[in-house]
Amino acid sequence: MDETEKEKWIFAGKIGKQAREYGLSLAKTGVKILDIAEGIEKKITASGAKPAFPPNLSINQIAAHYTPKFNDETVLHEGDVLKIDVGASVDGFLSDTAATVIVGRDDTDLLKATREALEDAINIARPKESINKISSAIEKRIRSYGLSPIVNLGGHGIKRYDIHEGDFIPNVDTPSIRRLREEGAVAIEPFATTGGGYVVDGAEVQIMMFSKQRPSRSKLGREILEFVQNEYNGLPFAKRWIIKKFGPFADMELRSLAGIGALYEFNVLKEQDDGLVSQFEHTLLFDKGAATVTTI
Ligand code: MN
Ligand code: MN
Secondary structure, rough: OOOOHHHHHHHHHHHHHHHHHHHHHHHHOOOEEEHHHHHHHHHHHHHOOOEOOOOOEOOOOOEEOOOOOOOOOOOOOOEEEEEEEEOEEOOOOEEEEEEEOOOOOOOOHHHHHHHHHHHHHHHOOOOOOOOOHHHHHHHHHHHOOOOOOOOOOEEHHHHHHHOOOOOEEEOOOOOOOOOOOEEEEEOOOOOOOOOOOOOEEEOOOEEEEEEEOOOOOOOHHHHHHHHHHHHHHOOOOOOOHHHHHHOOOOOHHHHHHHHHHOEEEEEEEEEEEOEEEEHHHHHHHEEEEEEOOOOO
16 A cells, blocks of 8 residues: 555544544533534544544434534433544545443443454454454354344445445354455444344434435525535535535425435434444554554
8 A cells, every 4th residue: 555545544543533532531411412523523623634424423222323413402411322433534534433431420231342342353353354253253242241233234444535335344243255355444343232233214314425416406405515525525424514504494405405316314323122322443454464453
């Protein structure tokens, strides 16, 4: 891999780690999650990077894809299981990292199981390694605590300006001959739950992504579409970012842009049995036969 490219992957990882740790430091009882999200975003931009995607702040049975809405009044309560999933973009080279905290309380087995599953996976992961070797290790560790891994969420490859690119890494044993890439970035993200281990789409959407250029009948719609295409370059963005820039009518326009297929919607993902969900994630960079964890 080119040295300049490698430096950007590493720098994106470092900023992602700092953003995650900063988010964790803010996660106290009574704090608004909107303030945490905006604090994380400021931290990332102050470091000379951009968010790779909106900070995901998902609570309790919500597994992923929740970012605060415009004027979100949600505050943290003691005992909330909060997942902080963040990433940085340095010229399109990305990081993706997450940690879970129980607000105002000590870790439980739910968190320990997930953190240890990630450690096990990282100890195995290297270029061209069997994907199922990692999946099996994750499942084994989580089940050893009497908890369930989430079957339909997992790790993934990352490419420049593409946060989910190939190499799906299930969190359960899934026999296959698939192997990890030889060079480039991969995110590993075990999820554990007290429920059955399956996430379903909730109705709410707070995160979107450019899909394709489609003719909008509204001037505002055309302006928004052009803006997101140029500004985010195919990376996910928060609805609240667009409402902040274009005003309250943007909310309706975003919905109709999704309706004509111009934008992709990430529905909030929730555990089917309303089980509590925990997640830990790191980004790894493979080069010259070795793996470096960029977000540790
Ligand atoms: Mn993530
Ligand atoms: Mn990820």
